[in-house]
Amino acid sequence: MAVVSTDKWLNEFISARKSTGKDELTSLQCSILCDRLVNLFRDGLPEEIHYTLQQQGLFLPHEEVDVEKLKKHNVWDCVQQEFLYLQRKWNGPSIPIYIFPITQQQTMTNKNGVAYPHSLFLFVGDLEKQELQALLAHEYNHVCRIHILRKTLEDMTLLDSLILEGLAEDVVKELYGEKWIAPWIQSYSDKELLALWETHFLPNLQLQGIEQHGPFLYGGDLPPWIGYCIGYKIVQSYKINHSYHHPLFISSQDLLVGSNFPLQ
Numbered sequence: 001m002a003v004v005s006t007d008k009w010l011n012e013f014i015s016a017r018k019s020t021g022k023d024e025l026t027s028l029q030c031s032i033l034c035d036r037l038v039n040l041f042r043d044g045l046p047e048e049i050h051y052t053l054q055q056q057g058l059f060l061p062h063e064e065v066d067v068e069k070l071k072k073h074n075v076w077d078c079v080q081q082e083f084l085y086l087q088r089k090w091n092g093p094s095i096p097i098y099i100f101p102i103t104q105q106q107t108m109t110n111k112n113g114v115a116y117p118h119s120l121f122l123f124v125g126d127l128e129k130q131e132l133q134a135l136l137a138h139e140y141n142h143v144c145r146i147h148i149l150r151k152t153l154e155d156m157t158l159l160d161s162l163i164l165e166g167l168a169e170d171v172v173k174e175l176y177g178e179k180w181i182a183p184w185i186q187s188y189s190d191k192e193l194l195a196l197w198e199t200h201f202l203p204n205l206q207l208q209g210i211e212q213h214g215p216f217l218y219g220g221d222l223p224p225w226i227g228y229c230i231g232y233k234i235v236q237s238y239k240i241n242h243s244y245h246h247p248l249f250i251s252s253q254d255l256l257v258g259s260n261f262p263l264q
Contacts, residue, residue, distance in 0.1 A: 003080040003097045009033055010067045010100070017061075025061035026050075033058075033100070040096070040119055057102045057112035057123030065101040075099060075124060075132065082133045083140065090248060092144040095119050097136075111135050115142035117153070134180035138168040141248070148249055158227075159205040161213040163252040166231030170239070170247070184225035185232055190260075193230055196222065197261055201230060234259040 013032045020028050034046040034053070041049055050058075059065050070076075076099060083097060095118060102110060102123040110125030113135050120139050124132065145164050149156065156164075173181045200222060207213065214220075217227035235247055237260035247255055257263065 002083050002094065003076050006099050007067050007071060007076060010065060029061040056114045057106055059101040059103045063104050078129055078132055079136055082136050086137055086140050090144045092140065093147050095143060099124065113139035115139040117146050130176050131180055134172045134176045137171055137175055141168040141171050145248060153210040155208055156210050157205060158207040158213050158216055159252045159256060161210060161217060162227055162231035163234065163255055165228045166235035167248055169232045170235045184229055188229055193233055196226060197230060234261055
């Protein structure tokens with residue numbers, strides 16, 4: 001299925017917005033964009049889907065968006081072509097990919113993505129071609145990994161989530177170079193990572209439910225993005241120890257066992 005023509009949805013919204021009052025813009029955006037996604041989310045309410053997408057980076061209803069500029073930069077075509085390449089490379093599933101402008105309130109980055117077992121969403125601003133390709137690869141690698149694990153998001157363990165993020169950053173580095181990997185990778189020394197691993201991560205590796213893993217991945221009481229960094233270092237050390245360059249199909253436990261992170 002691959003890339004959905006959300007540019008047409010966006011033009012429909014922009015056209016309808018001209019004759020809509022400010023207090024009705026949220027309902028209009030929800031109707032035009034999210035009514036089309038109800039079946040994708042197991043008949044979830046459009047309002048719930050809308051809220052979720054806004055949390056992930058969807059542009060706000062009153063914000064100006066330049067669809068033609070995105071089309072001029074071949075955003076939809078670029079993602080489609082790169083998806084076909086990655087699908088062949090990883091023997092991955094065919095899923096719908098939805099592309100929307102990112103909110104202007106997101107000042108730290110001009111991109112974000114979210115992967116589900118059944119679909120993928122990209123929220124983008126003004127990106128270089130390779131940056132867009134790297135964003136897609138990171139998120140589509142998640143989709144492939146989830147299908148390989150054959151687990152629901154509720155059944156995934158903290159270890160699975162760490163490896164999920166580590167693998168995605170590893171492929172970005174492999175395919176597009178270090179320029180596009182996340183900056184937090186170099187934020188912590190190996191000594192710092194191992195200390196936090198032993199005190200906070202090791203006792204919780206079997207914690208199930210991807211929604212429970214946020215504090216370990218993003219930080220809060222823990223340092224920012226610490227789980228992402230640990231996952232990346234697990235994958236990298238496994239590859240160095242085993243001279244293996246395709247860890248996508250290896251189990252989370254085997255990747256950990258072959259890494260430099262102790263099991264006890």
